[in-house]
Structures are given as C-alpha cells and as structure tokens.
Amino acid sequence: MARLKPQVGKIQSLDEANMVLKEIGILEKELEGIDADAHKRIAEVKTDAAKKGEDIRKRIADNSALLGAFAEYNKAELFKEKKSVQLTFGTFGYRKSTSISVKKTTLELLKKLKLTKYILVKEEPSKEAMANLDDETLHQVDAVRKVKDDFFCEADKEEINKELLKEQVA
Numbered sequence: 001m002a003r004l005k006p007q008v009g010k011i012q013s014l015d016e017a018n019m020v021l022k023e024i025g026i027l028e029k030e031l032e033g034i035d036a037d038a039h040k041r042i043a044e045v046k047t048d049a050a051k052k053g054e055d056i057r058k059r060i061a062d063n064s065a066l067l068g069a070f071a072e073y074n075k076a077e078l079f080k081e082k083k084s085v086q087l088t089f090g091t092f093g094y095r096k097s098t099s100i101s102v103k104k105t106t107l108e109l110l111k112k113l114k115l116t117k118y119i120l121v122k123e124e125p126s127k128e129a130m131a132n133l134d135d136e137t138l139h140q141v142d143a144v145r146k147v148k149d150d151f152f153c154e155a156d157k158e159e160i161n162k163e164l165l166k167e168q169v170a
Helices: 014-073 106-112 135-140 157-169
Strands: 084-087 090-093
Touching: 014 090, 014 157
Parallel strands: none
Antiparallel strands: 084 090
C-alpha cells in the first residue's frame, strides 16, 4: 500500500500565518472547554460512585471485622494445623507479615556502625548542574551539550478572546 502524505497546504504570507495562529487559538480554547467538561463529569461520576458504594464498603468492613473476631475467638481450634480455613465461598485466616520500623536515629547509627550496605544511595548525573560545565569538561566525562532550535507556535489567547467578542457583538 502506498503512503499518503497529508495535504497541509501552504502559507503564503504573514497575514495567513496570523490567521492560522488565530484558528489554533480558537481550537485550543474549544479543546479546553471539552476537557474541562470531561473532567467535571468524571469528578461527578467518581463522587457518585463513592457515595453509592459507601454503605457497601462499610458492610464489607463490618463483615471482615466479624470474621476476624470469629477467627480470633476460635484461633486455637481452627488454626491448629494450618493458617487459613477454606470454605465454599472463600478463605479466611492469618498471614505472617514482617516489617522493619525505623527511627530518625537509625540512618546515623547504621553509618556509625559501618553498616552501609543497608543504606540506599541513588547516584546519577545531575544534568541540570552539568549545564554549567564547559564543553571541554563535558567531553572529559563522556557527555555532550546538544543545542537545537525546536519549533513552537503559541496562540495569543487574549487577542483571540477579544476577536471572538467582536464577532459575537457584530
């Protein structure tokens, strides 16, 4: 299948370029409205779902607490040989979990005792700071400064709003 190049057209003058920028601004404004409406509706749906599910979440928490109390009360009998009970509609029981709790002094004490393998250190080049280095130094550390001109276009929303107001009045 042959590739098709899009027919973009050509701009012949600065006036045409200005009109293209105007159209971009109008389209961006329209898109912002669409996005704002979508975000508003999404927020409403999430709020509605949270409200509708509130009683269900509470019942799940209450039922889990009931099962937990039952399991704790009958722990010796139910969990003699295993840590969970499998029933027709699911499983309940106990899982071993381990966590390490640290205090503000832990890091300094690890350093003092030379237990550095238990300390996380993330090392990476700071490109932001390296921007201040000269090109020769960058070359010495196998880095290179890349400078390029990136095209941009920016519609003047203030002027477009004024123009739209004029058109509405006329």
